[in-house]
Amino acid sequence: PDTLGPTIAHEIGHFLGLFHTVEVPNSSGEVIRDNLNDTDDSATNLMHWSVGPNSKDVTEDQRFVLRNSPWLQSKP
8 A cells, every 4th residue: 555656656657758767686686777877776766666655756857758758748
């Protein structure tokens, strides 16, 4: 129950164009990080692969992607 809201927000983030900031660790325990220096890979970031109750942070660059999503643009 504590992660339902962040999980829904995370999935909507995907729908609007955001990707994970870091991927699931591989078999050797290493994680695959985003190559771009636009987000941190903290577990408090909404788009971390492991969403938790404290996953609420969205960076300015992520907000830019969300604001410019074609799904949120008004039609003429």
